[in-house]
Amino acid sequence: MTTQQQLQQTDFSLKKILPVLLSVALGMFLVILDSTIMNVAVPQLMSTFNVSLNEIQWVITAYTLALSAVIPLAGWFSDRFTAKKMFIVSIILFVVASMLCALAQTAEQLIIFRIIQGLGGGMVAPIGIAMVFKVAPPEKRGSIMGILGLPMLLAPILGPLLSGWLIEYINWHWIFLINLPVGVIAFFMARKYLPESKPGHGMKLDVLGSILAPIAFASLVFSVHEAGTNGWLNNWTLLSLGLGSITLILFIWNELRQKDPLLELRVFRSRTFTHGIILAWMNQIALFGSILLFPIFLQQVKGLSPMEAGLYVIPQAILSTIGINIGGKLFDRYGVRLVAILGTLSLSSALFALTYLNVYSSGIFIMCSFAFVGLGQGLTMMQINTHVLRSAPKELVSRVTPITTSMQQIMSSFGITITTGYLASQINNLPSQHTIEQVGNAFGQTFWITFAFGITALLLSLFLKDSKGGKR
Incomplete structure (x- = not known):
């Protein structure tokens, strides 16, 4: 076979897989966008439903808990009903729940509908990634799977901007209604392009x-x-x-x-795996416990509009994107330890700076601090997860993904709950005639909690051992 023929065959393979890749990427984008679009909307939802931050945070926490509940079930459902059917059903459930969220009349209704939304969205990524991995040519899997990372890069940039614009110029209902046109396109693409498969009966449900x-x-x-x-x-x-x-x-x-457990906990017998996943948990709590506070501080303390708050967090998303690219290259060359140290150092340094946050903090200080949180996020999240997968015993590797993905959502929930609960208690303890300066100081004090988790992650990264990666 000539070189030209080989190139044509490779070209043909990529063209053949592209519709599948785009279908899965669009579904993932839909779910990830909904996660990032909510943060800017929190102050508006507090005002609309006349509830506290402590109550409205369940709109986000309940969603992430629902995601974590169904992620481990994705493999069984795919095997029992086929991956294509479950991907389509997940998209439909997610979109229907989004419409219900838009129609919610109370905070309690919104929380219930967000749980349904999470149950639908939780299976989209694991099922979609598994399908793409199966149809991708072995020699192209690395670059093709990398394309699936695009939703993770685009959603954090577009989410806050889109949310701010919709809330400021239309209304909060549209942060959910926007899912309808995107969901319809994702549905028809999935129906047309995703590969068919036969249902199996090998997996037993725990x-x-x-x-x-x-x-x-x-x-x-x-x-x-x-x-x-x-x-x-x-x-x-x-x-x-x-x-x-x-x-x-x-x-x-x-x-x-269990012979076929929901989560393969025997993997924790590996010290390297356990060390890596605890580091990932500390990092996750520090990140998501702080990210929710940003738009709330900007709108409630600094008095910015939702659109302005969305613009303020763009540097965070941009540096996160840069961090992912740099982190991947450093990981391939030097292994995980250097990347983890740099990432957690960036994160913990930024969180320490944010402990001084107050009503008089300048826009430059706020954006730079947010940006370095984003850099830490980009450097660490994908690389630490890859390290955790590599460090698992070979016979258990295929069963580790549900643990990492579901626990990631659970730790995000813990981070959000810890920081919002502490912030609410700090504000509740203020005098009845408190000033905006005192509220601003309460935010700064809350960042001490996220800094504690960030510095713990940094200390853990210092003693991290590389699994297999890195050309030393």
Whole structure:
């Protein structure tokens, strides 16, 4: 075969897979955009429904918990009903739930509809990535899977801007209604281009694990929320903490006994894996616990409009994108340790600077601090996750992804709940005639919590051992 013929064959393979790739990427973009579009909308939703930050944060927390609940089930549903059908059903459920969110009349209704939305959106990424991986030529998998990272890069940039524009010039309902046209396109593309497959019956569903896991994690997140609001000795705090602890112990016991567990916990026997995933958790809590605070501070303390708040967080998204590119190259050449140190150093330094945040902080200071949080995010998230996957025992690698993806969502929920709960308690403890300066200082004090998690991540990265990557 001539070189020209080989090139034509490669060209043909890429053209053949492109519709599948675009279908999956659009579905992922839809779900990720909805995650990033919410942060700027929080102050508007607080005003619309006349609720506190402590209450409205459940609009985001409930969504991420719902995502984490269904991610481990994606493999079983794909095997039982085929990947294409489940991808399409997930898109439909997500779009229908988005319409319900737009029609919500109370904060409670919005939270319930966001849970349904999360249940739909949770399977889109794991099912889509698995389909693309199967149809991609082996020699092209790296670059093709990299294209699927585009939604992760574009959504954080477009989300805050789009949210700010829709809220300021139309109304908050459109942050959900915008999902309808995108979802319809994603539906028809998936129906036409995604490959067909036959349902299998090989995987056995871990029913008990599927019940215990959501109860355990939701109860523990709720206990942290109640502790931030009413203290650790409050009856609801103790009750939810006790329920969460008992069900978590039962869940772990059940998983270690199962032949086909919901989450393969035996992988934690690897010290390298355990070290890496704990680092990822600390990083996740620090990141998402702080990111939600940015647009709230800008609108409620600095008095910016939603559109202006969206513009302020663009440098964060841009440096995150740059960080992903630089981090990937450094990871390939030097391994994970250097990248993790640089990323967590950028993150923790920025979070330390934000502990001095107040009503008089300049726009340059705020944007630069946000930007270096984004740089830390870009340098660390994908690279640490790759390290965690590489460090897993070979026989368990295929079963590690549900742990990393679902726990990522759970730790995001913990981060959001911890910081919003603490911020709410700080503001509630202010005098009834408090000033905007005191509210601004409360935000700065809250960043000490995220800094503590960030510096813990930095310390863990110093002792990180490379698994297989890196040309030393």
